[in-house]
Amino acid sequence: MPTILTMAAKDLRLMSRDLLGLFFIVGFPIVMGIFFGVVMGSFDTKSVSLGVAVVDEDDSKMSRKFVEAVESTGNVRSEKLARSVAMDRVRRGQLVGMIAIPKGFGDSAGMLWMDAPAIEVGIDPSRKAEAGMLEGMIMQAMGKLVALRFQDPASMRPMIQKAKDEVAAANDLGMMGPMVAQMLDSLDTFLQTWETVKAADSESAGGQSPAMPELQLARIETLDVTREVPKGSTEAVLRNLRSKWDISFPQAMMWGVLGCAAGFAITIVRERKQGTFLRLQVAPVTRAQIVAGKALACFLTVIGVITVMVVLGMWLGMRPRSPSLLVIAAVSIAFCFVGIMILMSTIGKTEEAVSGGAWAANMFMAMFGGGMMPLLFLPGFMKTLSNFSPVKWSILALEGSIWRGFTLADMLLPCGILLGTGAICLAVGARMLARTAN
Amino acid sequence: MIEVRDLRKRFEATTAVDGVSFDIRRGETFGLLGPNGAGKSTTIGMLTGVIAPDSGKTRINGTSSPTNAAARMAIGVAPQTLSLYEELTAAENVRFFARLYRLTGSELANRVDWALAFAGLEDRRKARVKTFSGGMKRRLNLAVALVHDPAVVFLDEPTAGVDPQSRNHIFEAIDELRSLGRTVVYTTHYIEEAQRLCDRVAIMDRGRILDLDTVPALVERYGGRSVVKAELARPPGETIELPAELDGLSLRFESDRPLEEVGRLSSAGVVFQTLEVARPDLETVFLTLTGRSLRD
Numbered sequence: 253m254p255t256i257l258t259m260a261a262k263d264l265r266l267m268s269r270d271l272l273g274l275f276f277i278v279g280f281p282i283v284m285g286i287f288f289g290v291v292m293g294s295f296d297t298k299s300v301s302l303g304v305a306v307v308d309e310d311d312s313k314m315s316r317k318f319v320e321a322v323e324s325t326g327n328v329r330s331e332k333l334a335r336s337v338a339m340d341r342v343r344r345g346q347l348v349g350m351i352a353i354p355k356g357f358g359d360s361a362g363m364l365w366m367d368a369p370a371i372e373v374g375i376d377p378s379r380k381a382e383a384g385m386l387e388g389m390i391m392q393a394m395g396k397l398v399a400l401r402f403q404d405p406a407s408m409r410p411m412i413q414k415a416k417d418e419v420a421a422a423n424d425l426g427m428m429g430p431m432v433a434q435m436l437d438s439l440d441t442f443l444q445t446w447e448t449v450k451a452a453d454s455e456s457a458g459g460q461s462p463a464m465p466e467l468q469l470a471r472i473e474t475l476d477v478t479r480e481v482p483k484g485s486t487e488a489v490l491r492n493l494r495s496k497w498d499i500s501f502p503q504a505m506m507w508g509v510l511g512c513a514a515g516f517a518i519t520i521v522r523e524r525k526q527g528t529f530l531r532l533q534v535a536p537v538t539r540a541q542i543v544a545g546k547a548l549a550c551f552l553t554v555i556g557v558i559t560v561m562v563v564l565g566m567w568l569g570m571r572p573r574s575p576s577l578l579v580i581a582a583v584s585i586a587f588c589f590v591g592i593m594i595l596m597s598t599i600g601k602t603e604e605a606v607s608g609g610a611w612a613a614n615m616f617m618a619m620f621g622g623g624m625m626p627l628l629f630l631p632g633f634m635k636t637l638s639n640f641s642p643v644k645w646s647i648l649a650l651e652g653s654i655w656r657g658f659t660l661a662d663m664l665l666p667c668g669i670l671l672g673t674g675a676i677c678l679a680v681g682a683r684m685l686a687r688t689a690n
Numbered sequence: 691m692i693e694v695r696d697l698r699k700r701f702e703a704t705t706a707v708d709g710v711s712f713d714i715r716r717g718e719t720f721g722l723l724g725p726n727g728a729g730k731s732t733t734i735g736m737l738t739g740v741i742a743p744d745s746g747k748t749r750i751n752g753t754s755s756p757t758n759a760a761a762r763m764a765i766g767v768a769p770q771t772l773s774l775y776e777e778l779t780a781a782e783n784v785r786f787f788a789r790l791y792r793l794t795g796s797e798l799a800n801r802v803d804w805a806l807a808f809a810g811l812e813d814r815r816k817a818r819v820k821t822f823s824g825g826m827k828r829r830l831n832l833a834v835a836l837v838h839d840p841a842v843v844f845l846d847e848p849t850a851g852v853d854p855q856s857r858n859h860i861f862e863a864i865d866e867l868r869s870l871g872r873t874v875v876y877t878t879h880y881i882e883e884a885q886r887l888c889d890r891v892a893i894m895d896r897g898r899i900l901d902l903d904t905v906p907a908l909v910e911r912y913g914g915r916s917v918v919k920a921e922l923a924r925p926p927g928e929t930i931e932l933p934a935e936l937d938g939l940s941l942r943f944e945s946d947r948p949l950e951e952v953g954r955l956s957s958a959g960v961v962f963q964t965l966e967v968a969r970p971d972l973e974t975v976f977l978t979l980t981g982r983s984l985r986d
Contacts, residue, residue: 258789262775269777527773531834534738535790536762 255537259545260552263519267553276511277557282564285504289497289568302382305338305350306330307372312358317400321393322351328389342374348382349375351390362397363411405443405450412440486628492655497570499626501561502650506585506623506643508557513589514610516550517596520685521606543682547590554586558650570654577653577663585646588670591677592642598684617643645669691716691842691873692737697746699732706732708897710746716841719864719874721888723881723972725984729897730877731770734846737875738767751841763791766840768832770847770877776820780811780830783819784837791838801837808866809833810859825856832863842873849883861887881972881984891972893979900979905972912978913970916948923961930958939963 267273304322308315322328330351333341338350352372360369371390375383401408416436419429481487493499523529532542562570562578572578592613599609618624620634621643630638638644649666652658692714699707707729714720722730735741737748739756747754753761774783784802793801806812809829819827832848845864849857864887867874878884884891885905892902901908922939926932933951934943945951948967956962976984 254792255790258786262778262786265782266775266777526776527769527771528775530740530769530771531767531773531787532790533740534762534765534767535787536759536792537790 255541256544256548259537259542260548263516263546263549264552266519267515267549270515273511273515277508277515277553278560280511281504281508281557281561284507285497285501285561285565286568288500288503292496292500301327301329302349302386303347304328304330304386305333305341305347307333307335307338307350307352309335310353310355310357314358314361314397314400315353318353318357318361318393318397321396322389324396325389325392327385339374342376345376348379349373349386351386361394362399362401368394402446405447409440409443409447412436412443416440489628489656492657494571494655495569497565497568498651498655499628501565501570502647502654503623503626505558505561505650506618506621506646508561509554509585509589509646510614510618510623510643512550512553512557513593513596514607514614516546516553516593517599517610518603518607520546520594520597521601521603524601525603539686540682543594543685547594547678550590550593551586554589555582558582558585572654573657574653577658577660578650580660580663580667581646581649581653584649584667584670584674588642588646588674588677591674591679591681594681594685595677596681598681598688601688617641620644622647642670642673645673691718691751692720692875693747693749694733694737695747697733697736697748698744699729699736699741700744705897707736707743710894710897710899712892712899712902714873714875716873717868717871718889719868719876719887721884721891722875722877722894723879723884723888723891723976723984724894725879728879728894730894731846732897733894734767734844734875734877738765738844763838764841765844766835766838766842767844768835768846768848770850772827772831774819774827774830774834777818779816779818780806780822780833781815783830784834787834788837793838801839805833805837808836808863823853823856825852825859828852828856829859829863832860836867840872842875843867844875846877847879848876849878849880879984881976885972893972893976895976895980901975908972908975909970912975914974914978915944915946916970917942917944917968918948918952919966919968920952920962921964923963926955926958926960930955930960932960 267277306319306322308319319330319332323330331347333350335352338347338352341347342350350373352374354370354372357369357371360367373383373386373390375386416433419425419433419436422429425432481491520529523532529542533539559582562572566572596610596613597606599613600606618641620637621627621641622630622638623643627635627638627644627647645666648656649663649670652663652666656662694713695711697707697710698705710729710733712720722733724730732741736743736746737750737756739762748756750756750761751764753764755761756765775786778786781802784805785798788798788801788805803812806815809826809832811826811830811833814822814826819830822830828848828851832845835843835845848860848864852860861883864874864876876883876888888905890902890904891908893900893908901911903911918941920941922936922941925936925939932941932943932955933945934941943951948969952962952965952967973984976982
């Protein structure tokens, strides 16, 4: 065992000094995982928000409350801009639309009995759907302002008095005059009562003012009408996704693993070419120990790559459902690709031949195994062919532990195939290696 | 120390080694001299267990199988190709191979220091091998072969492609090994090296050993007489008896005692403008044995 550890330590040290090789094993998968994660995340409709310019020319307490209310819907991302800049950016397509709040907005906003305040809305005509959404959100925000007004009765009462005076002075209201005057009287009485209650409650609550119940035009209760999808269908599987990194990171991990397999396969033929294999042959080291040293170094590197990617993924927001199953997946993948690495090393007699052959095999395995396009989106015949690629079973094992919610029983198939493939490749590769060494 | 009996090896249609037999004594520096392709490296390969012979027997340090761990512990090999990890430092290379020979702790550290000092590379121990000159790599190649203090050292063309300074360093290193009582098997196609370093030399060509003995014995057996070539300053007197006929003012003759003959001519009044005495050497031996020069 010390001999195997010595051999493995030497290979790991050599690998750590090969910066280009290291990039393909660790750097490239990280770049790939993040890139495709970001691309996939951009398709997430749940996170869509409308980019809107806000031109607040009133700059009053109510106008600011209005902007807050619009943003609180969670579907709008506002930018406070000057009118000309806002129009320019909407015209350039950088923002969906603009909301301009003219001067005087705060005087009548939220007052049901006064003329509705003007709000100017400009929307890119090509985005009618978003225009409808934005108008709905503006109306929702205006409703909140009405509720806000009722929370401050002291500020409301002078305005009601002013309205009552205007009604009394008006001669053209006819039958409506007394009715409106009566309604304003009732409202004033209500606000006076509310103000008294509020003052008393505030005193007893140690200065804490009680809140007016939020104005609700309707009580909306949510019904679960989630569309049923066939069990096992792509859509059903995708519902298990918990972050945008769930698909991209297992894929990226496999590129790191493929890099390890090719990299270590090349080191075996390099040992032959640079003569160090000859020196190993004359040392008191068996051929099995030489192969085991390489295998251990490759195994540890694969585990290291997967660990680095998992830690990075978790830092970004990926949350593996089952860490223990992830360990089983990682060990199975590492064993499988150690065997493949040994077999790859026998492809040719020169570094160029092994490198070319190993990467050709890698591309083939990745292409049909979901390393380039996620397995879920592969066409039917490709899905059938993917059964012959270890990359497919590796990704399935990783995804099973990260987001598909596999049980131990579910993991048996992919991990069993990986371990079996690894064992066969290891046996055949070691035999071929022994033959070529003689 | 080493017994070789009727060793044979073919690579497809080519016979690389054809019935080679010899013995090497303990503490002896034994040379295998021959041109490229003579079968020297294949013979070394079979002795060290890297190449399986088609037939024949070898015995090293009392062990019949060179692949046996005990036999491997007893031998050190400096292959013709530089067998080093270019991305590792000199010390890391030596330490790695020393560990394979089960050296640990202070013994490991001491032997690594000794090997680097032996190769004259103490001050470059932390430098990566890829930054070394060809000569430095050769010396390190030798140091790695010696780090575990083997009883038998196989040096396969150890001076191939090195500068004169490194060559001298390697010669001194081999002299030191000799003084330490190590058995050295040395392959070369350089006559000067075989003559300078080896106690006995086996002349190899086309997979066979043509003869084997000490250098003086081989020269005596196959070297023939010394050749004297001279340009005379002026025609000699008619009374002087010349060993050969003059060609103009050029004189060429063979003699068992060339210096005595030159002395006699000089005393008789022959004035030499140039004088060259070519004593027989291994080159002459090889020429006699094979009909062609080693440098062909």
